[in-house]
Amino acid sequence: MAPVFSHGDLRLYLLSLLDESPRHGYDLMQALADRTGGTYTPSAGTVYPRLAKLEEEGLVTKTVEGRKTVYEITEAGRAEVAARAGDLDGIEAGLADSVRLIAEEVRGSVRDAMRSLRADLAAAAGDERRGAAAAPREPGVRGLSREQVHRADAVVNEFRARVRSDLRTHVARGGALASDVVDALESALDEASRAVTRALHH
Known part of the structure; x- marks a missing residue:
């Protein structure tokens, strides 16, 4: 930058x-x-x-x-x-551009993280379906499912902790958190939730 x-x-x-x-x-x-x-x-x-x-x-x-x-x-x-009022106007415009760039970077990071999370969850759901189809009566399938649930919990919690830490650090340093950044985060999470639901019911 x-x-x-x-x-x-x-x-x-x-x-x-x-x-x-x-x-x-x-x-x-x-x-x-x-x-x-x-x-x-x-x-x-x-x-x-x-x-x-x-x-x-x-x-x-x-x-x-x-x-x-x-x-x-x-x-x-x-x-x-x-x-030097004109010079100050130019500096203020540059600062506004910097704040916009930070907001765009946050939105991009959220989108990238959610794409990765959706891909991981879809792959895990596919593996689970294939394993269940190959051995539907195997007594260990339910245990494997519970293991994957714990793994999914860990993935979601890690993502939550990382994003929460990034946002809190940004604000603690005096950073602006625009409402459209939060809107983008909410939209991405909602989309990820729907993707998980679709993957589980295929």
């Missing part, structure tokens, strides 16, 4: 965030994660040197409040933000 911020864009975007209100460093890092839908979570080693540079240029000032250092934009900083 291409970098979220091109050269120099992060400096300007930090300045624009401070134009909205004074902030401390952690607040700025959280704001960047929120605005990029979790596609970019900057480190202190990325943010603070740029803040120091902005301070050297006279575009921001800092004051220490207890354990926190609060940064505030100066009039010179506001003038730069105003002069």
Whole structure:
């Protein structure tokens, strides 16, 4: 994936965030994660040197409040933000594209996982039917069926845990979870359920 911020864009975007209100460093890092839908979570080693540079240029000032250092934009900083409004519009458009790309990747991952799950379940059901037809009175068939049920449970639980973990991690990092992503997940799961029902009744 291409970098979220091109050269120099992060400096300007930090300045624009401070134009909205004074902030401390952690607040700025959280704001960047929120605005990029979790596609970019900057480190202190990325943010603070740029803040120091902005301070050297006279575009921001800092004051220490207890354990926190609060940064505030100066009039010179506001003038730069105003002069580069067009550049900021371009940065905002790029951030929106990044969030859309993340949503598309989540939808693609769900579709791929469900296709794989449907194929595995259909193959298992086919094996089960062939085994039952070959030895319908074999006493171990019911035991084998129970074993396959446990295997299917494990497959479903593993998928659930993986998707749940991915979604929770994405949101915990400040990522946006669009309703159409959840709709796509619900639709894929519903389709998989119908595929299992069809495979079992063939």
